Amino acid sequence: MTKDQFLTRRRALLAGAAAVGTAAGTAGLFTTLGSGGEPAPPVVGAAGPPARRPMKPSAYRLQPLTGNAPPRAVPGRTPVRRKPLLSVSGTGRTMVLTFDDGPDPRYTPDILDTLAEYDVRAMFFVCGEMAADNRDLLERMADEGHVVGNHTWSHPLLTTLSRSRIHREMERTCEVVEEASGDWPRWFRAPYGAWNRAAFQLGAELGMEPLAWTVDTLDWTTPGIGTIVDRVAEGAAPGVVVLSHDAGGDRSQSVWALRDYLPRLLDAGYHVTVPRRRHA
Template identity: 55%
Template structure:
């Protein structure tokens, strides 16, 4: 064999090897060994692209014999995925909401307007159920600003409140004097209470009330960061002093006005006077034309 013939032979062998290498790589990329379908892949008549069949990894249109695609190929890239809108938090206020605006509960309130009944410090199984019974008797909904240390042991009462249409607010965990706490301790007091409410009823509170009505900048900031609006009151029945049922009733009736927010207590001491007072003054307020309602969150 001449040198030229040897050279031509080598070139033919090289080209054949290259061709075979490309063909093998192409087979691997397009589905691997024929006759060895991916377990679970669709086979038989009708299977293939456009058939709507589901093969390995649950990817529609995977044809028989194809290797499973990388999982990241089946998910959109982060940059391409639709962005979830961030939760809108309330603005940080410098003072709490003191009363309802005239249209806070919508139209049709009647000539005398709407009021809100609120109850602090509970829930307490000795008093809260009786108050809930009175509210149910008159078809009235109210707000309950709960303390976490009471709520965690009485979650059934939280669920009853929500089931009967009432609103649960955050009143800290142990009812401390807020200005006496450092920021970390205050964040724990408020955050833990929101957590136990969310775990119990499925949603965290959207209203917050400072114990003793003692607010500071940190309370407004932490409350807003947790998605809550601060609420105070315009009528204090002073029932926490246990002044007698008659005195509590008189304060509630004397302070009644459109937009009023009435402060009562369903825990934190002997609240038997409070229970009786609510049962006494509530029908009188309704008879005067007041409508007990719930606040609407301000626009965010």
């Protein structure tokens, strides 16, 4: 599958995911919107970006997906949850940056370079069909301390698939991640945020915890660098998980936006890191 085909299918399926979220009400999908202008791309090595308003606590918060019942606890096994994990382990002003759909050799290396420049770790939820062709990037992610998660093999809408197909999508990706990075993935994220009972159950069977997001940059719509930066700035708060993308289309805006908002987050006192695995 070409990367352009990947993006076309992503946009087509997003409409289906939105319909699922509408039907599910407060138990559905999550989209956070922001606004802002589009400045010229920042210049690496310049004296510094212009001042913006201070980052403040976010009004964007995920709601419980399918209820508040505790997960089924089974000794020695990953709990089967009824909603994705929403909070970040850690103390103080901790945030997590996540990147979906990659890796893509056109954009992922630049994102990794920026993270390395600021000594920051992030989470990459990779698609197996992309990872299989870019194993060196998964190896680099692991070597540099990032977390490699599972985003299925081909980025389908899981709510339309059989259990056996969901299992294949997850397991094949687990195998590629393990082969390339040396570790079986311990986290997974449903494409489009379209979770269902089968996804939670099968993810747990494969030893993975589900992680959602708090702030959606909607960078895949290429809204402009400034808009992406503003969405992160407006949503910044302790415990926030930011969703961005490093593949699936032209992600140059995502690359430039990270170079802008990451130092701002650090200057504002945020500890940008990866979450510890949680258990029931």
